[in-house]
Amino acid sequence: MNDKQVTLHAFETDYMKELHHWLNDSVSISMVGRTPLTYEQTVKHVEEKRQDGDLLLAIKNEEKRLIGWVFLQNIELEHGRASIGILLAPEARGQGYGEPAMKQMLDIGFKQLRLNKIYLTTRGVNEQAISLYKKVGFSVEGKLRKHAFFEGEFHDTYIMGILASEWD
Ligand SMILES: CC(C)(COP(=O)(O)OP(=O)(O)OC[C@H]1O[C@@H](n2cnc3c(N)ncnc32)[C@H](O)[C@@H]1OP(=O)(O)O)[C@@H](O)C(=O)NCCC(=O)NCCS
Numbered sequence: 001m002n003d004k005q006v007t008l009h010a011f012e013t014d015y016m017k018e019l020h021h022w023l024n025d026s027v028s029i030s031m032v033g034r035t036p037l038t039y040e041q042t043v044k045h046v047e048e049k050r051q052d053g054d055l056l057l058a059i060k061n062e063e064k065r066l067i068g069w070v071f072l073q074n075i076e077l078e079h080g081r082a083s084i085g086i087l088l089a090p091e092a093r094g095q096g097y098g099e100p101a102m103k104q105m106l107d108i109g110f111k112q113l114r115l116n117k118i119y120l121t122t123r124g125v126n127e128q129a130i131s132l133y134k135k136v137g138f139s140v141e142g143k144l145r146k147h148a149f150f151e152g153e154f155h156d157t158y159i160m161g162i163l164a165s166e167w168d
Contacts, residue, residue, distance in 0.1 A: 002096035004061075008104050011056035011069055016043055018066055018089065025090045030150055031126045032087065049073065055108070059088070059101045067092035070105045072113070080116030080164075082109060098132045106136065110164045117163050123148055124156035138162045 020042040022028060029036065037045065049056060054073040061067045068088035075082040084105060088097055109115045122129050124143070134140075138160040146154035 002099055004096040004100055006062075006067070006097055006100045006104065007060050007064075008057040008070065008101070008108075009060060011046070011058045011071075013046075015058055015066055015069075016046065019046070019069065022068065022087055022089050027090065027093075028087060031123060031129065033123070033148055033150065055082075055113075057105065057108075059097065061092065061097060067097055068101065070101050072105065072109055072118070075113070075115075077113075080114070081119065082113070082115055082117075083119050083121075084109070085120065094128070098129075099136060102132065102136045106162065106167060110167045115164065117161055119159065119161035121157050121159050124158055130158065130160075133160050136162075137166055 016039070020037065020039050023034060023042060024036050028034070046056070049071065052073065053075055054071050055075070056069060056071045058066055059068040059070055066089070068086065070084070070086045072082040072084055084102070086098060086102060106118060109118050119141070120133065120138070122133065139162070140158050141161045142159040144157040144159065147157035148155045
């Protein structure tokens, strides 16, 4: 556990400009797999996620500055499962903020939504993300070979998951 502290808040519509900036960062584009989005497309993306019932939370640092978002999507209560996603602002990456943000969202998923499993997919080349996910308790459950195309090549995608029984 590192010494970084974050708090999670409702993702307000006011934060859309920041999200548009984070999503269009070149690292996000290659690691999350998007083409650049206009501001209007970003707004539509968030509206669709809200309509799907995704839980969207803003991440704030110790100074209460907005530094990213974390969300649960594909929430299927009948199966007790959901998938998780996280995106930090470029200036907040590489400092350990991902760990407390992931842990707080996992806690909400397991202890408030009573999920049995939280899973995600990530690109095999995203070593920083994979390292973070393993650190908070995820295991690699499978590999989709040559599943994503970017920068002129096909890359593997990993499926990772954590069960409620593995979360204390
Ligand atoms: C991925 C992301 C959430 C990670 O959060 P973070 O707070 O920046 O992560 P950290 O810098 O604390 O790194 C996590 C761990 O990975 C390690 N790490 C960093 N770069 C690494 C690399 N290239 N190879 C291996 N491990 C690496 C760190 O050392 C750290 O482990 P430690 O705490 O034991 O030292 C964040 O960087 C981000 O939002 N990136 C852009 C979007 C993205 O990739 N989202 C995930 C899509 S699946």
